[in-house]
Amino acid sequence: MHSFTEENYIKNIFKLSENGTQEVNTNAIAEALDTKAASVTDMLRKLSAKELVNYVKYRGVSLTDEGKRVALQVIRKHRLWEVFLVEKLKFSWDEVHDVAEELEHVGSSLLTKRLDEFLGHPQFDPHGDPIPTENGELHLKKQRLLAELEVNDGGVVVGVNDSQPLFLQYLDKMGISLGSRIMVLDRFGYDNSLEISLEDDKRLVVSSEVSKNIFLSA
Numbered sequence: 623m624h625s626f627t628e629e630n631y632i633k634n635i636f637k638l639s640e641n642g643t644q645e646v647n648t649n650a651i652a653e654a655l656d657t658k659a660a661s662v663t664d665m666l667r668k669l670s671a672k673e674l675v676n677y678v679k680y681r682g683v684s685l686t687d688e689g690k691r692v693a694l695q696v697i698r699k700h701r702l703w704e705v706f707l708v709e710k711l712k713f714s715w716d717e718v719h720d721v722a723e724e725l726e727h728v729g730s731s732l733l734t735k736r737l738d739e740f741l742g743h744p745q746f747d748p749h750g751d752p753i754p755t756e757n758g759e760l761h762l763k764k765q766r767l768l769a770e771l772e773v774n775d776g777g778v779v780v781g782v783n784d785s786q787p788l789f790l791q792y793l794d795k796m797g798i799s800l801g802s803r804i805m806v807l808d809r810f811g812y813d814n815s816l817e818i819s820l821e822d823d824k825r826l827v828v829s830s831e832v833s834k835n836i837f838l839s840a
């Protein structure tokens with residue numbers, strides 16, 4: 623068993639390391655967890671003693687195979703609980719992340735297995751992120767950022783790069799959700815904002831900050 627804090631470190635290192643494929647430096651971890659570099663160093667020593675990370679002082683840190691396995695299980699639980707909250711308890715997609723941050727640390731693997739069965743083995747969470755399988759496989763889907771599309775190109779919204787409530791509430795207000803069909807009508811060079819169209823010929827202008835956080839089907 624690993625503590626709440628240990629699991630959060632492992633999960634964040636997994637995300638910062640592009641799913642466990644790269645080394646991460648301690649400053650990036652300190653920033654992501656909003657903590658001091660000295661605390662990060664202490665925790666990395668502990669995680670290294672538990673053989674969850676490979677850590678050399680003043681160098682980067684990477685996850686061991688066991689570290690990756692733990693990260694994927696935490697992420698699996700997080701995303702399954704998000705599905706449960708939205709589908710069964712009528713939460714909206716901007717309300718579930720913080721609750722799932724706590725539920726992801728409930729340890730029982732039988733509970734996770736039953737939850738997965740109860741939900742019918744969902745593949746994606748309410749933000750379009752893939753749910754790792756019981757064996758820890760993560761099936762990444764082909765997707766492109768709205769910001770990278772050319773004028774007259776388009777696609778269906780399949781995910782968001784930011785699950786923060788303020789961003790999701792913004793999308794709700796604009797009428798954009800998973801499954802929305804978006805077409806790029808114009809790009810304004812001044813600030814890289816985009817004029818886009820949605821279904822029903824609805825047109826709107828979105829900032830580059832917004833277009834960098836919406837994934838469309840490839």
Ligand SMILES: [Zn+2]
Pocket residue numbers: 700704718719720722785
């Ligand atoms: Zn979440």
